[in-house]
Amino acid sequence: MTEYMLGIDIGTTSTKAVLFTTKGEVVGQTNVGYPLHTPNRSTAEQDPEEIFHAVLETIRLLTKQYPNQKPKFVAFSSAMHSLIAIDEDDQPLTACITWADSRSEAWSNRIKEEYGNDVYHRTGTPIHPMSPLAKIFWLVEDRPEIAERTKKYIGIKEFVFQRLFGRYVIDHSLASATGLFNIHDMKWDSKALEIAGIDASKLSEPVSTTTQYSDINPEYAKQIGLDPATPFMIGASDGVLSNLGVNAIRKGEIAITIGTSGAIRTIIDRPQTDEKGRTFCYALTEKHWVIGGPVNNGGMVLRWIRDELASAEVETAKRLGIDPYAVLTKIAERVRPGSDGLLFHPYLSGERAPLWNPDVSGSFFGLTLSHKKEHMIRAALEGVIYNLYTVFLALIECMDGPVTRIQATGGFARSEVWRQMMADIFESEVVIPESFESSCLGACILGLYATGEVDSFEVAAEMIGETHRHVPNEEAMHEYRQLLPIFISLARTLSADHRRIAEYQRSLIQQEN
Incomplete structure (x- = not known):
């Protein structure tokens, strides 16, 4: 008997839902978009209510289209670094301030000047306006009328889970991308909290990426067409899950993602930071860590x-x-x-x-x-x-150690021209999985791991399906070697x-x- 699983990816421009068989075959998918409000070069906000309803709608559309393929669990992926201030009535005081918002620039500069890379080495998140650490510091210092009314500072996945389950929880992966979480002892970092001007009560409870909940609000369960007892896996961030979804999980394997933004990552078995502060280090599980670098412009x-x-x-x-x-x-x-x-x-x-x-x-x-x-x-x-x-x-x-393989995914992979360009500039064979929805698949693989159905991530190799391989072109490499410097x-x-x-x-x- 075929069993199914549902992966949800809360992205910057849309939320995607993909229904898979437990073998990784895509049954169906939906995508509901929403705007990113950028009235000036510093602001990049979204409506959290709009995103929450997009999550509900993607699930509803799939369950309506495939009424007999009920998922055994729902697993989540989410974009990182978002921040929403929440009041005592659990209502948003701000828009969802996205990773691309740079209004906290002056405050991130202050953190760099006063504390150097010390906070980065404890939290794994480079000091930058993208970081919720800098965003909270900005709100506390510059918007006291908001800070005084704030009960919780949360990200978009926390907002969704609070609506669905009535609790404030954050997975270790997203927590490790806030600049407030100590990646060595897996707790909120006291020094980072002091810098931000808050205490841990203002943040959600950190939980393992394999944590599951099965007590969804019955009204929402009915609305989206799922049994209220269906387990919801909290999952991880889109970046670390993309490594799973493209089968870049072994030593030396690199995953490159280009969606709205982009990133390069590799999985290691312990936390590690960079002496020059150029790379991040985020949790996937307690035994798997991802280092890499994100780019804004994909x-x-x-x-x-x-x-x-x-x-x-x-x-x-x-x-x-x-x-x-x-x-x-x-x-x-x-x-x-x-x-x-x-x-x-x-x-x-x-x-x-x-x-x-x-x-x-x-x-x-x-x-x-x-x-x-x-x-x-x-x-x-x-x-x-x-x-x-x-x-x-x-x-x-x-x-x-050496790079052994480059796996690439994301919206850019739909373009053969862009894929070949990557192989030529990187001077390396680039492997592209048939499915572009690597974060959704990665979330589901993590879900299988969480439920004990698989005991390692090696199953990813069997689930990604066909791949395209692009070999570098010598003439193109010659041109790019001259221009890159x-x-x-x-x-x-x-x-x-x-x-x-x-x-x-x-x-x-x-x-x-």
Whole structure:
């Protein structure tokens, strides 16, 4: 008899639900989107109620479509670093402040100046405005009218679980991405709490990523079409689960994800930080840890190109019933590797790894009259991969052995052009699983592990299905070898000028307000 499992991924632009068999075969999937509100360069917020209802709706749509394939459990994945202030009545006092929000920049700078990397080495989270540590410090210091009314500071998955189960809990994986959690003793870190200006009562209870709950609010159970006794696995963060979902779990195996943002990660068996503070260290389970580096600018760069530079192409795609992104990547294919010397720094929303600089901004470099729109599109795609490669260079410094395999996934994997570009820039074979929903599959594999149905993550190898392999092209590698040093040098050289232009842009925001 076939059994089923349901993976939910609460992402930055949408929530996805995927129904799998327990063998990893995809039965069906749904996706409900929601906006990211970015009124200026510093703000990136969402409506937590909207996201909660998207979670309910994705499940409802699947259970309605597949009424006879009831899942034996529901397992969760979620984006990291979000923050919502909650009042005494369990209602949000703020929007969901996402990882991309940089309004706490001044406060993260203060933490760096006063405490250096000490907090990072205890918590595994680099000091940056993405961090809930910096966000809470900002709210306590700058928005006392909110801080005084706040009962809890939570992330979006905590918000969902509180609505469904009436309790404030956070899995160790998401806790280890807050900058407030000691990854060595698996408790809220007293020094980080002191810096933030709060005590542990303001945060949720940390629990293992394998923790399950089966007492969902009956009204919500009825609404989403599930038996109230169905176990809900709290799961982990989208990043660490993506490693599971692409079968990058052994020593030396690297997982690269490009969705709205992006990341490079590898699994190790104990907590580890970087002397230069460039990489993160997050929990997967008590025996599995993930180190790597996140980038702000992944698929959102292509979305910006689509919205701001390619209105005519988008209109044509609509008339023909074609995905606009497929049209854009096809246009990029007309241009040879290296975009005829046009470089694009993809820092449209600041950057985390490897620069950890919220002030850095995007730019085209090498632009001449001979360059056309297709060059700009290809350069933007190449820029995202160049930047990920610089994170890769930092990661391999932290590894105690060679890279044995690169597995890649995320929305970018739908584009053959972009996949080949990665193989050429990384000068390595890149393996792409057939299923792009690695975080949902990873959540379900963790669910099988939590229920004792499997005793190791090795089962992932049998579940990812067919893979595509991209081998680097010698001519393309030759071009990229010449351009990569220029890309890296420019990002460092322009640091002071990035700060000056960011200060100017912030002054415009203040004038408008």
